[in-house]
Amino acid sequence: MQVRVHSQGPQPLLLVVTLLLLSIAVACAGCGGESPTGPDRIAFTSYRDANFEIYVMNEDGSNQTRLMQNKNEEGRPAWSPDGSRLAFASHREGNWDIYVAKGDGTGEARLTENSAYDEFPAWSPDGNSIAFQSDRDGPYQIYVMKADGAGQIPLTKEKVNDRTPSWSPDGSKIAFSSERDGDKEIYIMNADGSAQTNVSNRPESEEWFPAWSNDGSKIAFTSDRDGNWEIYVMNADGSSQTNLTGHQADEGCPAWSASGSQIAFISDRDGNFEIYVMNVDGSDQTRLTRSAGDDVFPAYCP
């Protein structure tokens, strides 16, 4: 399955990411590989083997290791807050479901058993719950379940897509993207689903993939407001929205480093999607992966 589309403008990344969301699964956070814990690891999804698989690498890009050896498509890893487990989505049962495994990829357990697409796991900071997106009741909505898969309930109930949840570090709120206003915006709600509020407020452009900073003060996200996809950062109340990447290629999937001093992201500036890292002010944008397949959805081990 090839998801790359070569053209200018905001559509390629949107299409790639949409297809990835439809045909992989998502999340971003953790450790794994030979060293199951430690803040120096990045999990990601790679198509380098012509099949979406979860890889883990050191934060400097060294030691890129495939986590699971099977023919199924897996993607969007999300590390548990203690770095001991990875939630991810797999298509092994013919549709996307959320699974969890140890940080080294062993001990897999299935958390959702629903014929719909269940994707994009996001751990609560206490490790007790996992938010995710599912289209089991129609358009994608945000759901939450216990970390063992029990008690799956919807937090949003819109007639259009709500996707890509990200939990605030204090556990009280969840950021997500919603299309309820006719275009994508970053919304914030209380963790029980109450008080859903548009914080990005940019009706002329698409905003999604929120990623809450470790100290809770900022949210990184992706927007096409400047003519192509870029990584932006804003205060958690939506103020001071700033373009960090400023590159004519498409950038997406922001993920804060464990220290909070860097943001990993994806860009196709070198021909296909690779994972890059930059300082939180956008300086020193550095490439970490070099594969012929798309490398996407970086997630730092907490």
Ligand SMILES: [Ca+2]
């Ligand atoms: Ca499913």
Ligand SMILES: [Ca+2]
């Ligand atoms: Ca918008």
Ligand SMILES: [Ca+2]
């Ligand atoms: Ca760009």
Ligand SMILES: [Ca+2]
């Ligand atoms: Ca690549």
